[in-house]
Amino acid sequence: MSKNLHEKPFDGTTIAKLEIFEDYAQAWIPTFVMHGDLVICIFDFFAGTGYDKNGVPGSPIRVLKKLREQIAPIFQKKVKVRVFFNEFNPKKQEQLSLACNDFFKTYPEMGRAIELQIFNEDFDVCVDRLLPVIREFSSLIYLDQNGIRFLADKYLLELEKTTRTDFLYFVSSSYFWRFGDKEEFRTHVQLDMGAAKKNPYHFIHRSLINQLRTKLPVGSKLKLYPFSLKKGANIHGIIFGASHPRAVEKFLRIAWKRNETNGEANFDIDEDRQKRQLNLFEGRQLTKIESFQQRLRNEVLKGSITNNFEAFDFALDEAHLGSHAAEELRKMKREALIDYQGISPLVTYENVYQKGRRLTFKVIQK
Ligand SMILES: C[S@@+](CC[C@H](N)C(=O)[O-])C[C@H]1O[C@@H](n2cnc3c(N)ncnc32)[C@H](O)[C@@H]1O
Known part of the structure; x- marks a missing residue:
């Protein structure tokens, strides 16, 4: 667990994780x-050194790059951006400070709009210190821990109380599979491993979130x-958390x-590829999208x-995504099961939460 990540280049799974973090920053900052x-x-509470051994940027530099892309609107709107990085290992924290200083020297305009603070603390201490800031302002938080320890209820429930926080947590979910029942683990996070193990191993990250x-x-x-992120035989994963539908929609767009x-995964978690093929005995099984659409169809026909x-x-x-729902609703209209005004069923964030355009579906035939 204590392996020094930055002595090696980032592997493909780490890059995938960092890209998801980065894509979310790209969507979050302009909003x-x-x-x-x-x-x-x-906030990046487990920030690392800034770059890997080959100079590939880690999460903190990716955040700075995304801020730089938005520097013109940041100035125009006179937004103060406060960035907080934390790294527990003193050597790594020093490297991180150097990397950030270099970045700010290369792009001096950054220093006029962005206030950066870099801490060298245990997450426990750092999060306590910064909670008042998290509570006060719209915040994006990365928790890229090694392992699982900081998924403990006290942190999750603290984040739950904030109303304007979006967070991305990284968890080595497969540790739960192996050690979830051990006392050492249970002092950090208590999960019902019996329930989790009723599902196949590759669902461990999904099971974890359900719990x-x-x-x-x-x-x-x-x-x-x-x-879920598969790395060799292990399953790790990101937990995205937010309370606003705008945030949820942005994350789901990135994930899809x-x-x-x-x-939901960097692999075929529900074996959808196989489901697209006809099975001689069972016919064809529904893919994940099709089975969602089937549930939606039932709910509409039931009147819920x-x-x-x-x-x-x-x-x-x-x-x-709203588009998965819209596709099914259009199909139901073509089949003369429902009717609604116009061509589009308006199942988008913009129509629902920004423009407030309500459209009623009339069931014609059940
Ligand atoms: C998975 S790495 C994060 C990598 C980083 N996001 C990046 O892109 O380079 C986890 C980092 O957390 C640091 N760390 C470990 N325990 C910590 C603690 N208790 N508090 C804060 N940081 C810690 C490690 O030194 C390591 O650099």
């Missing part, structure tokens, strides 16, 4: 810059989504762009989903 917040904050969801207070607005089949607002929320709750 909040244009939103009218006076101060926005980005974390049950730890959230009743009525919590926080939504958690998995993205990475994997158009399942939007009656408009585009409900259809969009249903899609997000099921970790699908």
